[in-house]
Amino acid sequence: MSQTPELPVERSVPTSADVARLAGVSRATVSYVLNNTASVRISEATRLRVRAAAEELGYVPHAAARSLRAGRTRTVLLPTAHLPLGPLPGPFSDEFQRALRRLDYTVVQYGSLGLEGDEAARAWAELRPVAVVCLGDAEPTAHGVEVLKRSGARAVVTLGPHIVEGAHALVMDQRAVGGCAAAHLIRRGRRAVGVVVPEEAALRPTAGARLEGAFAAADGTGARIVPLTMAYEEESAAVLAARWRALGLDGVYAYDDEYAMLLMRALQDEGVDIPGETAVIGAGDLLLGRLLRPRLSTVSIDLVSGRRLAELVDRVVREPATRPERHELMAVGPVQRESS
Amino acid sequence: MSQTPELPVERSVPTSADVARLAGVSRATVSYVLNNTASVRISEATRLRVRAAAEELGYVPHAAARSLRAGRTRTVLLPTAHLPLGPLPGPFSDEFQRALRRLDYTVVQYGSLGLEGDEAARAWAELRPVAVVCLGDAEPTAHGVEVLKRSGARAVVTLGPHIVEGAHALVMDQRAVGGCAAAHLIRRGRRAVGVVVPEEAALRPTAGARLEGAFAAADGTGARIVPLTMAYEEESAAVLAARWRALGLDGVYAYDDEYAMLLMRALQDEGVDIPGETAVIGAGDLLLGRLLRPRLSTVSIDLVSGRRLAELVDRVVREPATRPERHELMAVGPVQRESS
DNA sequence: TTGAAAGCGGTACCAT
DNA sequence: ATGGTACCGCTTTCAA
Numbered sequence: 001m002s003q004t005p006e007l008p009v010e011r012s013v014p015t016s017a018d019v020a021r022l023a024g025v026s027r028a029t030v031s032y033v034l035n036n037t038a039s040v041r042i043s044e045a046t047r048l049r050v051r052a053a054a055e056e057l058g059y060v061p062h063a064a065a066r067s068l069r070a071g072r073t074r075t076v077l078l079p080t081a082h083l084p085l086g087p088l089p090g091p092f093s094d095e096f097q098r099a100l101r102r103l104d105y106t107v108v109q110y111g112s113l114g115l116e117g118d119e120a121a122r123a124w125a126e127l128r129p130v131a132v133v134c135l136g137d138a139e140p141t142a143h144g145v146e147v148l149k150r151s152g153a154r155a156v157v158t159l160g161p162h163i164v165e166g167a168h169a170l171v172m173d174q175r176a177v178g179g180c181a182a183a184h185l186i187r188r189g190r191r192a193v194g195v196v197v198p199e200e201a202a203l204r205p206t207a208g209a210r211l212e213g214a215f216a217a218a219d220g221t222g223a224r225i226v227p228l229t230m231a232y233e234e235e236s237a238a239v240l241a242a243r244w245r246a247l248g249l250d251g252v253y254a255y256d257d258e259y260a261m262l263l264m265r266a267l268q269d270e271g272v273d274i275p276g277e278t279a280v281i282g283a284g285d286l287l288l289g290r291l292l293r294p295r296l297s298t299v300s301i302d303l304v305s306g307r308r309l310a311e312l313v314d315r316v317v318r319e320p321a322t323r324p325e326r327h328e329l330m331a332v333g334p335v336q337r338e339s340s
Numbered sequence: 341m342s343q344t345p346e347l348p349v350e351r352s353v354p355t356s357a358d359v360a361r362l363a364g365v366s367r368a369t370v371s372y373v374l375n376n377t378a379s380v381r382i383s384e385a386t387r388l389r390v391r392a393a394a395e396e397l398g399y400v401p402h403a404a405a406r407s408l409r410a411g412r413t414r415t416v417l418l419p420t421a422h423l424p425l426g427p428l429p430g431p432f433s434d435e436f437q438r439a440l441r442r443l444d445y446t447v448v449q450y451g452s453l454g455l456e457g458d459e460a461a462r463a464w465a466e467l468r469p470v471a472v473v474c475l476g477d478a479e480p481t482a483h484g485v486e487v488l489k490r491s492g493a494r495a496v497v498t499l500g501p502h503i504v505e506g507a508h509a510l511v512m513d514q515r516a517v518g519g520c521a522a523a524h525l526i527r528r529g530r531r532a533v534g535v536v537v538p539e540e541a542a543l544r545p546t547a548g549a550r551l552e553g554a555f556a557a558a559d560g561t562g563a564r565i566v567p568l569t570m571a572y573e574e575e576s577a578a579v580l581a582a583r584w585r586a587l588g589l590d591g592v593y594a595y596d597d598e599y600a601m602l603l604m605r606a607l608q609d610e611g612v613d614i615p616g617e618t619a620v621i622g623a624g625d626l627l628l629g630r631l632l633r634p635r636l637s638t639v640s641i642d643l644v645s646g647r648r649l650a651e652l653v654d655r656v657v658r659e660p661a662t663r664p665e666r667h668e669l670m671a672v673g674p675v676q677r678e679s680s
Numbered sequence: 681t682t683g684a685a686a687g688c689g690g691t692a693c694c695a696t
Numbered sequence: 697a698t699g700g701t702a703c704c705g706c707t708t709t710c711a712a
Contacts, residue, residue, distance in 0.1 A: 013468075013490065013491055013492045014490070015704090015705055015706085016705070016706065016707095017705080017706095025682075025683085026682065026683045026684075027683090027684095027705090027706075027707090028682070028683060028684080028685095028707080028708075029681090029682060029683075030706095031706065031707055031708080032682090032707095032708095035707085037707090037708090039708095040681085040682090040708095041681065042681070042682080043681065043682095046681080046682085058486070058487055058490045058491075060462055060465040060466055060487065060490075060491045061466055061705085061706075062408070062466070062468060062704090062705050062706070063404075063466040063467050063468070064403075064404035064405075064407050064408045064413075064467075064468065064704095064705080064706095065404075065408050065688090065704075065705035065706045065707090066705080066706055066707075067404050067688090067706095068402070068404045068405050068408055068688050068689065068690090068704090068705080068706075069687080069688050069705080069706045069707050069708085070688085070706085070707075071688065073404075080449075094453060097451040097453050098453050098454050101451075101453065101454045101455075102454070106463075107450070107451045108448050108449070108450055108451075109420075109448070109449035109450070109451065110447070110448060110449070111437040111441075111447045111448075111449065113434060113437050113438050113441065114438050114441045114442070115441075122400055123446075125400040126400055126401055126402070126403040127403050127404075128353075128402060128403070128404065146398070147398055147400065150353065150354070150398045150400075151353055151398075151400045152353045232627065233627070234627065234630065258628065261628060261631055262627065262628075262631065264631075265630075265631040287572065287573070287574065287598075287602065288598065288601055288602075288628060290574065290605075291601055291602065291604075291605040291632065292631065292632070355688090355689055355690085356689065356690065356691095357689080357690095365698075365699085366698065366699045366700075367689090367690075367691090367699090367700095368691080368692080368693095368698075368699060368700080368701090369697090369698060369699075370690095371690065371691055371692080372691090372692095372698090375691085377691090377692085379692090380692095380697080380698090381697060382697065382698080383697060383698090386697080386698080401689085401690075402688090402689050402690070404688090404689080404690095405688070405689035405690045405691090405704090406689080406690055406691080407690095407704090408688090408689080408690075408704045408705065408706090409689080409690050409691050409692090409703075409704050410690085410691075410704080411704065
């Protein structure tokens, strides 16, 4: 408190009025210049004065004031329950964000960790996003969608497994993943197929859909599906592996590659031959799956490009009359390696 | 710009004035009731009427209007270049966010993908966050910090490797990670230690700091450090492995566990004995590292709890006079397994 | 070419 | 116990 020359610490934040004063013009002029408003012609001299003043003051426009006045935002909200975006690969979200930014949206990710259902939707609605894109975890309820729409959201898009009533759904059907995995195992002659369902709560929606898909794939083939719960921990995998032979399974789809790698190692430690005794398949086609021996079979999940999803969002925003559609955003296919 | 195609469906978003009208009270009263303003006493009957009206209309307050009036937000901005949060483990960020929410902040992650340096800082400043916490990637420049402060940010916290001038820095020194890894290898008798530097641009800051730490650890020990670039792809690892013997290294610290697993497999395929011929160590203590054989040695990175970091942020926000400090937020330690 | 002024949706002070 | 009202910072008619 005594050494530095008393900086007026609480110097107030510069507003467009400050810029106007310094440049000797009106606030309106400042707005015109800084926004390059095409419908108004401002002399070059004035433009320079305004720009210089803004620069000197370190003026940054106030987004809240701007959107309050405009009556709408360009905010696209991505709610996330779990931080590393649920079941989506990194490159996809990167591309998605870039594309949205190029379309002049402000992409904001809102961590909804402590919030439940409708409470979360309310919190999102307070920000008046023009669109809400739910990437897998953090699904909105039907009522939540209603709240968002009422608050001005022109597009509520869900990539989750279910169609949420009222949402302009772009459905990414996780059932296809489970179906593909189970079908692959059955095609290769397995008749008793375990399906790992992670205990982690955040993965439940995805896991449930994948399991559902596995059941559907087994339907009418004579093969049976056995759900198995497991946590992402070595011990949990070991416990499951210990009772493996009692289960009498000859194949297992282990939710995703990480769970599959974990389980496969536990089974090997238990002396289970893979794929002889039990075939193993994961999902996601992680690079690391190729490092184990035997190499891990997997289900590759190709998403539509982030760019295309961004364009879809943009279209719905501009024409909210668009009927909720069901776009297929995901292409899945089995990748057979050595574990199946 | 003509963009409102007069949709009849465009029922306007309910405001507190609508609620007031429906409840037959003034806007002030609505505000008092909905915010439970302690300094004002409202009759129970009125409260009920207001609440019912708000409910019926599906009223959600407008965050922008509120913070415009308040003159400040409770927004904590987490800029992220890469979407799944940079080099931080998931549980940490989860906890951090939860804790901030409990302290009544609104946590918003802002994807800064297409933005460069000062441009990014400007974009963040438009949101008038009360605090900005940079979690590793997306470091602000000194000028960026200045812009943020001027725009009203009370705390600019960086967890990156460098102290940014003006930022209330809580430094997470990634150099310690590299130092720990290198020291471990040297302690175990290795004299020529490779350090993998990922080619991925997003990892550069972290990787650079870790490399720097490795150099420092080798200093004066007679051991030498050899930087090696590698991309996160099987082929890149194979290329590196192919010229391994020519490099004459007897140890390698491979940035993190994922790179380490990739490289280790490539080396094994090349016939390099691990750890006999070359010791390998990663960082991050991933579960998957234990699944390979030999089991991967690693550097465990324990962060201060997210809760504590949240409390630090809160303190700086409430007492911005707090001198920029250098907190040690990270505790690292070697975890020796079989690969070293 | 520029300025004055009316709001956007809330909040909080001051009356009543 | 409530209502009236003046703002917050910015955009955008409408006039000059």
